[in-house]
Amino acid sequence: MLKALPSRFLASPEPGGWRRLRRRRSQQTVSAALMTNPSYFEVGRLLGSYGFMNIKSYSSSQSGGLPNVAGTQDLDLGYSKEEIERLRVQNIGEGEVKIRLYEGRVVQGSLKGTQAVFKVYPGALAGASEANLMALNELRTHAFLQSDASDICENIQFLLGAFETATGEQWLAFRDDGRYSAADYAKITSERQLKERPGFWNPFDRAYKLELRRYFVLKTLNGAMCGLVHMHNHDRLHQSLGPSSVVLNTVAEKDGYYLVPQLRDLAFSVDIGYSSVGVGSLSDGLWRRASAAGALTPLEKRAFGIADDMHHGWHFFAEAFGEHVPSRRLCCKRVLYGR
Numbered sequence: 335m336l337k338a339l340p341s342r343f344l345a346s347p348e349p350g351g352w353r354r355l356r357r358r359r360s361q362q363t364v365s366a367a368l369m370t371n372p373s374y375f376e377v378g379r380l381l382g383s384y385g386f387m388n389i390k391s392y393s394s395s396q397s398g399g400l401p402n403v404a405g406t407q408d409l410d411l412g413y414s415k416e417e418i419e420r421l422r423v424q425n426i427g428e429g430e431v432k433i434r435l436y437e438g439r440v441v442q443g444s445l446k447g448t449q450a451v452f453k454v455y456p457g458a459l460a461g462a463s464e465a466n467l468m469a470l471n472e473l474r475t476h477a478f479l480q481s482d483a484s485d486i487c488e489n490i491q492f493l494l495g496a497f498e499t500a501t502g503e504q505w506l507a508f509r510d511d512g513r514y515s516a517a518d519y520a521k522i523t524s525e526r527q528l529k530e531r532p533g534f535w536n537p538f539d540r541a542y543k544l545e546l547r548r549y550f551v552l553k554t555l556n557g558a559m560c561g562l563v564h565m566h567n568h569d570r571l572h573q574s575l576g577p578s579s580v581v582l583n584t585v586a587e588k589d590g591y592y593l594v595p596q597l598r599d600l601a602f603s604v605d606i607g608y609s610s611v612g613v614g615s616l617s618d619g620l621w622r623r624a625s626a627a628g629a630l631t632p633l634e635k636r637a638f639g640i641a642d643d644m645h646h647g648w649h650f651f652a653e654a655f656g657e658h659v660p661s662r663r664l665c666c667k668r669v670l671y672g673r
Contacts, residue, residue: 369495457502469504489561512583557595
């Protein structure tokens with residue numbers, strides 16, 4: 335159950351009065367119990383559909399230049415073009431499983447009134463056996479990550495419940511903390527840039543906009559990487575990380591202070607606990623790449639999996655943000671530690 339926001343004014347430790355606290359996100363207490371009764375939910379309109387992205391193989395780079403999504407080549411964050419180019423040498427493919435998204439809300443129980451987003455996997459009656467595996471894997475991963483209510487990561491989408499329909503479709507209900515994705519932000523920013531007239535920009539206004547954009551992109555990367563690190567610390571890989579797999583509660587750069595990125599799409603998540611390394615029907619490709627790279631022992635395969643997961647993340651973000659993506663070396667300081 336979500337608690338009310340704390341008071342905005344508290345007694346000052348200094349003699350003489352009150353001090354106003356800067357508004358910040360409260361540490362909310364959430365219920366880890368999942369709702370499995372469909373009568374607890376009300377389904378609204380269709381929001382859209384999409385497929386999962388996954389890494390097929392690696393190859394040499396075929397592209398000569400870097401994308402300029404936001405149209406700002408001179409935003410100096412200290413990154414290396416060569417490093418970004420090396421991130422863009424993976425062959426990616428879109429999976430055959432198409433999922434649908436619906437809006438809705440909880441209508442019963444302690445979370446009554448909570449806005450929800452439903453992710454619908456095609457059922458077994460439609461011949462989607464892989465979809466069943468993906469839905470089950472995503473459900474188990476979220477349930478595991480939410481098993482300790484005191485250790486909920488705000489940078490991972492929160493699962494409210496799940497149920498199966500008479501047609502075999504798997505419905506996963508997530509708390510609606512945002513409907514945009516990092517891919518949406520990149521597209522909107524690119525379209526906005528095309529409509530602007532750089533020749534008439536006020537130089538001070540231009541510098542201010544670039545700073546807002548820089549802050550927004552870094553905070554998106556920070557949130558996504560924090561969510562990924564939380565998964566790795568709990569022996570789970572994402573394995574499908576990309577711009578569409580990062581949910582944003584806003585795409586307005588001026589509201590970057592309130593931005594809270596969240597990871598979604600954990601259908602290909604892999605358990606890298608020492609007793610589980612090397613097994614799993616949805617992770618065969620990962621372990622084949624690990625063996626080809628010379629990782630043979632469970633410890634080596636686990637290390638390879640974590641490095642592979644991080645590499646996927648930088649590749650996809652390089653595709654989305656282009657030259658706004660800092661080098662991996664600098665991000666150890668700037669993205670993960672805010673320096």
